[in-house]
Amino acid sequence: MKKLIAIVGTNSDQSTNRQLLQCMQKHFANDAEIELAEIKDFPMFNKPVDKTLPECIQKLAAKIDAADGVIISTPEYDHAVPAALINALNWLSYGIYPFVDKPVMITGASYGVLGSSRAQAQLRQMLDAPELRARIMPSSEFLLANSLTAFDADNRLLDRESVKKLDGLFADFMIFIDITAQLNHAHNQNKKEAKEFSWDKL
Template sequence: MKTFALIAGSLRKESLNRKLLAYLQETYKVDIKMEFIEINEFPLFNEDIEAEVPEQVKKAIQLIQESDGVLIATPEYNHSVPGALKNALDWLSRKEKVFVKKPVLIMGCSGGPVGTSRAQNHLRLILNSPGHQALTLPGNEILIGQASTKFNDKGTLTDDKTVIFINGVLKKFITWIDATKEWQKEEI
């Protein structure tokens, strides 16, 4: 059974990005163990305090270390990633550098038509930095625009085309994890 860590870039309770990850968690529970990292519990990153890694950050580091991959669902805030997500990624780029050669699948929901494409471009750049060096799945984007129309009242993703598309990309992500196994172990 594979294990994925989940990061929702939005902190709000009714977040569509969180609902998307929760939907995947429920749908794949027989084959994949998925667990959320709660980035709202991370303090604001500050180099003055980073020597004492906060408990919440330690917990996230452990979860990512033990996972086969990480799914990040980001909203788009003013054409980029939300500050809370950037803050979490800054914490996770230090000390253990837990994203180095970790397979990552990026996705996002927004109210507008472009489905977080600008935020996702920024997120790919961040994850490609020396502090992260993540193995983001190339050539695939999960951009869910007009997202509120694609979930029902219970938070289930009900849009058939989107469901089929995401299932296909998730399968490619699993292939990507297996195909990069040797590379994940190499010291570069």
């Protein structure tokens, strides 16, 4: 069974993105072991000169490195991903490179009708950065709109079309992980380039 890390892309205690990942964790329990990971206690990124990372960052990096794939669920604030998620990715690409060639599925929930579409587009761009170099599943937006009323009392999605869409995308992600595992011939070079990359040298 595949092991996935599902990152709650916000520091909010009452996020429907956490609900969405908890829903997926239960709904796909027979297909994958999904462990939720929080970023709300991460300190503000301060680019430590000695590159000593907080323990919470090291632990999440190790889990990502060991996982078969990663799911990130992001809300949308002012047409962008939350500052907390940007902060987490800053830490997770500073002297450590767990996302290099790692399969990533992006989801998102929002209170409005657009379902974090702009934030997801921005997150794709960020994950493609030279220091991250994740492999993001293409053409795979899951946009959960009106998320405050999207779940029942047992935290299951109410809309059957949304369930069908999520089922299809998750099945595709399982295949995407298998395909990505075969695209590993340049992995060592990719990681080397990520380590050696510096904006100061451009």
